[in-house]
Amino acid sequence: xxxxxxxxxxxxxxxxxxxxxxxxxxxxxxxxxxxxxxxxxxxxxxxxxxxxxxxxxxxxxxxxxxxxxxxxxxxxxxxxxxxxxxxxxxxxxxxxxxxxxxxxxxxxxxxxxxxxxxxxxxxxxxxxxxxxxxxxxxxxxxxx
Amino acid sequence: xxxxxxxxxxxxxxxxxxxxxxxxxxxxxxxxxxxxxxxxxxxxxxxxxxxxxxxxxxxxxxxxxxxxxxxxxxxxxxxxxxxxxxxxxxxxxxxxxxxxxxxxxxxxxxxxxxxxxxxxxxxxxxxxxxxxxxxxxxx
Numbered sequence: 001x002x003x004x005x006x007x008x009x010x011x012x013x014x015x016x017x018x019x020x021x022x023x024x025x026x027x028x029x030x031x032x033x034x035x036x037x038x039x040x041x042x043x044x045x046x047x048x049x050x051x052x053x054x055x056x057x058x059x060x061x062x063x064x065x066x067x068x069x070x071x072x073x074x075x076x077x078x079x080x081x082x083x084x085x086x087x088x089x090x091x092x093x094x095x096x097x098x099x100x101x102x103x104x105x106x107x108x109x110x111x112x113x114x115x116x117x118x119x120x121x122x123x124x125x126x127x128x129x130x131x132x133x134x135x136x137x138x139x140x141x142x143x144x
Numbered sequence: 145x146x147x148x149x150x151x152x153x154x155x156x157x158x159x160x161x162x163x164x165x166x167x168x169x170x171x172x173x174x175x176x177x178x179x180x181x182x183x184x185x186x187x188x189x190x191x192x193x194x195x196x197x198x199x200x201x202x203x204x205x206x207x208x209x210x211x212x213x214x215x216x217x218x219x220x221x222x223x224x225x226x227x228x229x230x231x232x233x234x235x236x237x238x239x240x241x242x243x244x245x246x247x248x249x250x251x252x253x254x255x256x257x258x259x260x261x262x263x264x265x266x267x268x269x270x271x272x273x274x275x276x277x278x279x280x281x282x283x
Contacts, residue, residue, distance in 0.1 A: 002166055003166050003169060003170075005170050005173075006166070006169045006170040006172075006173040007173075009170065009173040009174050009177050010173045010176065010177060012177050013173075013176060013177030013178070013179075016177070016180075017180075020180070048182070049178070049180050049181040049182070050181060051178045051181050051184050068171065068174070068187045068228040069170045069171060069173075069174045070174050070177075070178060070184075071174065071177050071178075072177045072178050072180075072181055117180070118180075120245070121176075121179050121180055124176045124179060124245060124248070124249065125173075125176050125177060127176075127249065127252060128169075128172060128173045128176045128177075128252060129173075131169065131252045131253075131255065131256045132169055132173065134256055134259075134260070135165070135166065135169060135255070135256060135259040135260075138259055138260050138263035138264075139162075139259075139263060141263060141267065142263050142266045142267050142270065143267075143270060144267070
């Protein structure tokens with residue numbers, strides 16, 4: 001256990017944020033996806049994170065002080081249960097008999113804000129990887 | 145009898161400090177990875193507490209630091225464990241998470257700087273030894 005543990009932990013953060021980005025993008029692209037009347041429209045999804053101990057390596061098995069170092073894992077992808085948006089569009093092929101079309105419960109602004117949050121978190125983890133890398137580099141320079 | 149190099153308190157101290165810095169780096173990485181995890185509480189490695197302990201004349205080496213600072217004794221170094229504690233003074237967000245991005249980034253910078261400083265010092269320390277081996281000629 002050493003700087004590589006820090007890199008491993010940051011890597012879990014990078015993976016989790018990238019997965020979150022994928023889910024958010026899938027919400028955005030389906031913001032206007034409708035379904036034929038009577039079928040469930042697309043509902044927005046979000047990821048739930050959970051703190052988890054980093055991948056156990058042989059070295060970390062020998063050390064027991066690593067309990068407070070925790071990476072992140074995706075506990076699950078949940079569907080937002082809020083109601084779909086109902087719009088009166090009688091000419092739409094997916095309109096029901098009263099002329100209403102169900103649009104997904106996706107708010108593009110909300111998704112964009114989440115997207116930015118995911119990007120910033122990704123960058124923060126990247127910064128941590130770079131710092132660990134630099135520190136390892138400095139250690140190598142000691143005896144040069 | 146152990147002399148100089150192998151029994152050097154400075155080397156031991158710097159090595160231990162670097163270990164603690166790398167431990168701190170792990171904790172910061174852990175906090176950053178969990179910046180969006182609901183209910184996660186940030187941890188930190190307390191440095192100032194350990195320094196205070198060293199200066200406060202406690203433990204088996206009581207008084208040695210003070211005497212060393214007065215120049216009457218060669219400093220004795222006591223390796224201190226990096227103590228990890230939970231952050232309690234940071235505001236907790238709605239989801240129960242209290243990771244503060246700015247605070248973590250600051251710690252990240254501090255850690256990298258401290259590590260760089262230590263490695264530079266160690267390097268010059270080893271250079272001094274190398275210089276002595278080479279009878280003062282540059283290697």
